[in-house]
Amino acid sequence: xxxxxxxxxxxxxxxxxxxxxxxxxxxxxxxxxxxxxxxxxxxxxxxxxxxxxxxxxxxxxxxxxxxxxxxxxxxxxxxxxxxxxxxxxxxxxxxxxxxxxxxxxxxxxxxxx
Amino acid sequence: xxxxxxxxxxxxxxxxxxxxxxxxxxxxxxxxxxxxxxxxxxxxxxxxxxxxxxxxxxxxxxxxxxxxxxxxxxxxxxxxxxxxxxxxxxxxxxxxxxxxxxxxxxxx
Numbered sequence: 001x002x003x004x005x006x007x008x009x010x011x012x013x014x015x016x017x018x019x020x021x022x023x024x025x026x027x028x029x030x031x032x033x034x035x036x037x038x039x040x041x042x043x044x045x046x047x048x049x050x051x052x053x054x055x056x057x058x059x060x061x062x063x064x065x066x067x068x069x070x071x072x073x074x075x076x077x078x079x080x081x082x083x084x085x086x087x088x089x090x091x092x093x094x095x096x097x098x099x100x101x102x103x104x105x106x107x108x109x110x111x112x113x
Numbered sequence: 114x115x116x117x118x119x120x121x122x123x124x125x126x127x128x129x130x131x132x133x134x135x136x137x138x139x140x141x142x143x144x145x146x147x148x149x150x151x152x153x154x155x156x157x158x159x160x161x162x163x164x165x166x167x168x169x170x171x172x173x174x175x176x177x178x179x180x181x182x183x184x185x186x187x188x189x190x191x192x193x194x195x196x197x198x199x200x201x202x203x204x205x206x207x208x209x210x211x212x213x214x215x216x217x218x219x220x221x
Contacts, residue, residue, distance in 0.1 A: 035210070037158075045150075045158060045201055047210040059208040062114075095157055100148055100205060101169060103157040 002026040002102040006094060009107030016086050016111070022079040022096030022104060030054075030074035033099055036081050038092035039106075048094070049081065064090075086111045115140055115204050117213035125221040132189040134216045136202035141182045143206030149178055149187045153198045161200075162187060192218075 008020040022034070036048040049070040050059045058070055069082040079096050086109075093106040116139040126132055136147065145165040150158035160169040162178035165185055175190045189196055197220050202213040 044215045045152075045203070045212040047203070047212065050208065050210065059210075061209050100150075100203065101160050101163070103159075105157055 004096050004104035006096055006104045006107040009109045011110045013113050017084045020081040024077045029077040034079045035097045037095045040092040114209055115211050117202055119213035119216045123217045125219050127221045128192050130192050134187040134200055136185045136213050138183040142204045145181050146206035147185050148203045150201045151198050
């Protein structure tokens with residue numbers, strides 16, 4: 001059974017940094033592209049970033065380009081999202097997703113002073 | 114960037130009725146890479162349809178997807194109580210992988 005568990009969320013001040021992690025199990029992690037998707041409170045879904053299985057290709061939404069970095073460690077079955085220069089509008093639940101077929105339960109990031 | 118517009122914003126129906134949800138893209142979706150999701154309150158989205166018309170694993174056959182190019186439809190043939198939720202379409206044919214704004218399906 002595919003299982004994705006996000007961690008690393010919390011309260012951070014504007015301009016601060018946070019690193020999210022996603023632990024994967026139940027499938028061959030190194031074979032699949034992975035995504036981060038976020039959802040601000042009471043709002044719709046927003047795709048954030050994609051990384052290919054070998055880390056050779058990465059894409060970002062314009063809203064996070066230059067501030068967020070996606071990465072993965074296939075040996076540890078883990079996906080990461082390094083978030084720098086955080087803004088209030090980055091406040092959201094962040095989901096990792098195996099392509100888009102399987103999703104974790106999300107981790108809440110709150111950017112506030 | 115491909116903008117997806119979903120309609121209607123809210124759909125009020127009764128259990129057992131048929132629901133049709135629309136998703137229109139601002140430009141053609143590459144390879145018809147269009148997905149539909151259902152999201153219940155407090156839960157992660159669940160993939161229903163991928164590639165415009167393919168049901169995801171474990172999705173009952175009352176869900177069907179159709180369309181190509183710029184116009185897509187999700188049809189739920191007979192609404193069950195658990196179907197009253199928010200539905201999103203998404204294109205994953207070209208980056209950025211955009212979502213529609215959602216359709217809320219509520220009990221009439």
